[in-house]
Amino acid sequence: MQPIISVSNLSKTYASGFQALKRIDLSIRKGEIFALLGPNGAGKTTLISIICGIVNASEGSVTVDGHDIRGDYRAARSLIGLVPQELTTDAFETVWATVSFSRGLFGKPKNPAYIEKVLRDLSLWEKRNSRIIQLSGGMKRRVLIAKALSHEPRVLFLDEPTAGVDVELRRDMWKLVRSLSASGVTIILTTHYIDEAEEMADRIGVINGGQIMLVEEKAELMRKLGKKQLTLQLEAPLASVPAALSQYRLELANDNSELIYTYDAEREKSSSLVALLNDLSEAGIRFKDLHTTQSSLEDIFVSLVHRKQEENA
Incomplete structure (x- = not known):
């Protein structure tokens, strides 16, 4: 699919010497909802600001629907709507x-x-007909969104759009996002509410230390990096995990009345679960109930960030 935003070899170094972005390459597809995740200071807002023409890049290029943000900035900027983090309106x-x-x-x-x-x-x-100064914080946030949509943009950037707002606005916001996406508008959002990204996004990008760590289809990311857990509620507590079961990643929990098996659903086939249950039976371990859980996008995100921090330590 033809990208609506193409970012190539993009870097930003401030006068202080701080390098906020390091050779970013990124393509955003037309009509998708793309979630850009990263810890504070990762470079999310800098990247958005460069694409929107607010901050100048040190090197690299950006095009919006084929228009270069420097050489053809009027056409590029006319396609973009931005909802910033800060409330900036004429009171x-x-x-x-x-x-x-x-x-x-x-x-x-x-x-x-x-x-x-x-x-x-x-x-x-x-x-x-109310003046901005008379509105609540949530209503002012709505006005920012309305301003960003006023010129009918084809790309909408939402930089932490629901930070600190009430539940009603969050629901209205995501209802509107779905409607805009259905009409063909490309949505790029940053958020600390990772459950929102998990629910809304088509693709996920993770940025940390000014570098893109990965870009992946949400479903594929969770399939590849997500872990599953099988929890067995035992009929009687165990003193310890039997040595005969050492080949499995098992741990006891809840006063030794639960046995938890953590596994990689991508690598381990269903036959391994059957083998585990058979081995439990042979070891004389009985259970009265079981259920499975899968790691959330938040779990995956935290794991990726921690891994990057350990690599840089």
């Missing part, structure tokens, strides 16, 4: 005025019907 403007003004900045003709739709989708219609 004394009305909601309607500030969203309409944002549309005009991109040379778009007036379209009251479209502005109304955006405000209604974000539950802002009743506040359209």
